[in-house]
Amino acid sequence: MTKRIFQIGLIIILPIVLLLGFFSAPATAFTEEQQLFSEVWRIVDRAYVDETFNQQNWWIVRQKALQQPLTDREQTYRAIQEMLATLDDPFTRFMRPDQYRSLQTNTSGELTGVGLQITQEGSVGELRVIAPIEGSPAEQAGIKPRDRIVKINGISTASLTLDEAAERMRGKIGTQVTLTVVGDGEAPNQGRDITVTRNRIALNPVYSELHQQNGLNIGYIRLGQFNANATAEVAGAIRKLEAEDANAYILDLRSNPGGLLQSGIEVARLWLDEGTIVYTVNRNGIQDSFSALGQALTSDPLVVLVNQGSASASEILAGALQDNGRAQLVGERTFGKGLIQSLFSLSDGSGLAVTIAKYETPNHSDINKLGISPDLTVPIDLPISRDQVASAADPQYQAALDLLSRTATAALPSSQEQSQEQSQEIRSEEIR
Secondary structure, eight states: EEEEEEEEEOOOSSOOOOEEEOOOOOOOTOOHHHHHHHHHHHHHHHHHHOTTTTTTTTTHHHHHHHOOOOOSHHHHHHHHHHHTTTOOOTSEEOOOOOOOOHHHHHGEEEEEOOEEEEEETTTEEEEEEEEETSSSSSHHTTTTTOOOOETTTTTEGGGGGGHHHHHHHHOTTTOOOEEEOOOTTTOGGGGGGEEEEEEEOOOOOOEEEEEETTTTEEEEEEEEOOTTTHHHHHHHHHHHEEEEEEOOOEOTTTTTTOOHHHHHHHHHHHSSSSSSSEEEEEETTEEEEEEEOSSSSOOEEEEEEEEETOHHHHHHHHHHHHHHOOOOOEEEEOOOOOEEEEEOTTTTEEEEEEEEEEEETTTTTTTTOOOOOOOOOOOSSSSGGGGGGTTTTHHHHHHHHHHHHHHHGSSSSSTTTTHHHHHHHHHHHHHH
């Protein structure tokens, strides 16, 4: 049996990153249904981040459940879901075989659906948007980070699990789904119906180009998601922009809901020569840490754009760059998703996601439900279109340009005879 650690809890797209071995065979005295139930119970017992199991005796939970007559697989699935619900943790959840297979295909770089990253919050399991995927039908329909989805095709999301909600939003290309959406801070009766046409969602995570401002050549890189291709594409973008004589950078993580934990770590290493990137903390304390490897591709000044849709691996990257003094953050407080789940394959082809740890930034900040505060807060009062991103109509981007102008201009060579290598050394000293 394997488990795979993945970052961000959620979501329509859930990533997987590490493989580890696991546990002993079930007791042969049990029926097949009891064995499957006990298999789930043991995984949670050994791995769950909260050793109090939400202030309850986990052994008694098992014993009470096994007193039920588990006569068929559907009944067993319901018993498993009821057991996990006692943890009051929406990220620790059971996936039926079809849901599990669907999740496993989501790291291939393409899927079909509406293109939303979602999570559940609060005691009533409120379904909330982390961020729409760039260029997706959901984004084109105007759905925003932190919007609440209260109904899917007229069915209340309060009665759905996270995966059931995600499954209802997926579907064949060209079919439609109606989402009842309530904006962040709006009353439930202010919900509006939005009909979205499902389409193919291409997960091309990186867009880059060279911008010029006040004598600076600014490499603009927008990273939409931390999928399996992200590190290579960011590295390629940096190398291309360096060849075009970029001498400062803006990394845009706005509405990036996260993705693969390992991808977030590797992208941080592209910008950092040294320093801790992230700590992972399980129920026994600090479990592991990840550090830079001395392989940064550039030391040029860097500003990172973040907003309420920047979550999970985005927060790992932003926190690492901020705490190590490598970059300043501009925008809005991030989403606040700081939990790590492992994905377990079960014996019947179903799957189990379990919260096994949380992460902390290099300065040991726990950002779960808190987010990361930018160095410079710049709200966007009026929504901007995709075409207006990184333009004069984008106040956060303009603030980043102004900050770079102040930070990096002083680091530019005072003489034409200065070599590019010398100027890069000066700029590195200025940013640190």
